[in-house]
Amino acid sequence: MAAVIEVDHLSKRYGPKLAVDDVSFVVRPGSVTGFLGPNGAGKSTTMRMIMGLDRPTAGRATVNGKSYQALRDPLRQVGALLEAKAVHTGRSAYNHLLSLAATHGIPKARVHEVIDMTGLESVARKRVGGFSLGMGQRLGIAAALLGDPRTLILDEPVNGLDPDGVLWVRQLARRLAADGRTVFLSSHLMSEMAQTADRVVVLGRGKVLADAPIAEFVAGSDGGGTRVVVRTPTPDRLFPAIGTAASAVTPRDDGSFLVVGPDAPTIGAIAAQAGVVLHELTPMGASLEEAYMALTRDDVEYRSEGTR
Numbered sequence: 001m002a003a004v005i006e007v008d009h010l011s012k013r014y015g016p017k018l019a020v021d022d023v024s025f026v027v028r029p030g031s032v033t034g035f036l037g038p039n040g041a042g043k044s045t046t047m048r049m050i051m052g053l054d055r056p057t058a059g060r061a062t063v064n065g066k067s068y069q070a071l072r073d074p075l076r077q078v079g080a081l082l083e084a085k086a087v088h089t090g091r092s093a094y095n096h097l098l099s100l101a102a103t104h105g106i107p108k109a110r111v112h113e114v115i116d117m118t119g120l121e122s123v124a125r126k127r128v129g130g131f132s133l134g135m136g137q138r139l140g141i142a143a144a145l146l147g148d149p150r151t152l153i154l155d156e157p158v159n160g161l162d163p164d165g166v167l168w169v170r171q172l173a174r175r176l177a178a179d180g181r182t183v184f185l186s187s188h189l190m191s192e193m194a195q196t197a198d199r200v201v202v203l204g205r206g207k208v209l210a211d212a213p214i215a216e217f218v219a220g221s222d223g224g225g226t227r228v229v230v231r232t233p234t235p236d237r238l239f240p241a242i243g244t245a246a247s248a249v250t251p252r253d254d255g256s257f258l259v260v261g262p263d264a265p266t267i268g269a270i271a272a273q274a275g276v277v278l279h280e281l282t283p284m285g286a287s288l289e290e291a292y293m294a295l296t297r298d299d300v301e302y303r304s305e306g307t308r
Contacts, residue, residue, distance in 0.1 A: 003029050003064055003077070003150035003182040005050060010059035011206075012045050019045045021206035022059070027184045029150070032177045034197030034214075035186040038296055041203040043186050044082070047155050051080050063151055075104045079144030080153040081137070089129030093120050093139050096128060100146055110146060118142040119168070133160030141169070152176060154185040158192060170196045190289035200288075204296050218291045228264045231256040231280035232271070241274040242267065256280060 005027035012020040020042040027033045037043045048054040050061040052068035060067065063078050071077050087096050097111045115124050118138045123131065128139065137160050144152060154173075158166045166189070173196050177183045187193050193200070200217055202210040210217055232238050235257060239249055246261040259267060264283045271278050 005061070005063050005151065005153070005182060005184055006065075007046065007050065007061045008059055010046065010049060010061055011057045012042070012049060012054060013057045019206055020049070020056075023203070023206070023208050024059075025201045025208060025211050027182055027201075029182040030177060030180050031198035032173050032183045032185065032196055034193045034200040035184060035203070036190075036193065036200055036292055037203035037209075040205075041296075042206040043203055044155055046203070047080075047082055047153055047184075047186070050153060051078070051082060053082070073104055073147070075100065075106070075147035075149070077147070077149050078151045078153065079147060079149040080155075081140040081144045081157055082153070082155045083140075087128050087136075087139065089127065091128055092125050093128055093131075093142075094124040096139065097142060097146060100143055104147055106147060110148070114142040114145045117145060119165075134162060134165055137161055138165070141172075149181075151182040152184065154183075156186055156188065158187060158189060166192060190287070190292055194288040202292065202295060204298075209295055214288060218286050218288055220291075226261065226263050227284045227286070228259045228262070228267055229256050229280060229282040229284055230259050230267060230278065232276055232278050234276055237274060238271055238276045238278075241270050241276070245270075258284070 007023055007025050010020055010023045011018065023042070023046060035043050035047070045054060049056050050063065050068065063071065068074060068078065091099070094111065094115065097114065098108065101108065101111050115121060118141055120135070120138055120142060123135060128136070131139065137157060141154070141157060144154065158169050161169065170192060173183050173185060177198070185196070194214065197214055199213050200210065201208065212220070229252070230238070239246070239257075242259070242262065245266070246259050248258075248260040250258045252258055262270070264281050268278065268281055
């Protein structure tokens, strides 16, 4: 059976608060699925329910057709990073991984493999309590990879990592997906998610707001209108000629302008007719961050004055 995560009408209530509200989606193998949403949207709670750490109020979550509790060898089927600090601080990284391996009959050689894979060689014999946040994340990822599972669930895996570490996680996720594994990860770094994920599931106030390939999600967003970067030595002649065809013209720090409305060929034709010289005419697509912000602007629990 292909490694598939299925979330079926999942809900979780904490007293009067409905943290997860009738959520359904499927995470399939062979691609990276990103899990997005504002703080308090229900992402971590959903991941915890998939992993059997929280009991659903309603609905169910399965991995490979079974609840996590029903898996006979969970570490070999599902690797998860939900809380990097959930380790015995007095143990060394090596002994932490070795103890996990012993519970599943995983050979000692595999412990050495994941230590090498995650760049922990220099600190493997040091106590985990002295680890930086980034090293703790690497150890958590090493533990997730220990059983060579077909399914990976990673909650904020790049938290605390330096740029090299962030790049490493991106390449690792892409490589695992290319190998036919199921990779489900959350991140607050939209630029990183745009380069890592193939598909996104977006939560807002406990509900699914979007479940689509990234390209489709961005193209269908409110922020996905036609936008063109224009550079000209005579903006005072060009923009009056464009007139109301542009819904917005915004100066940029580098001296160019962002024009929303007409596409690049239309602006080029208007410039030619007006005898205006253009130094740049570059179409721009909407970014994942813009699409995400447009979708979730009404679902943010805490909003600063500047984003109202």
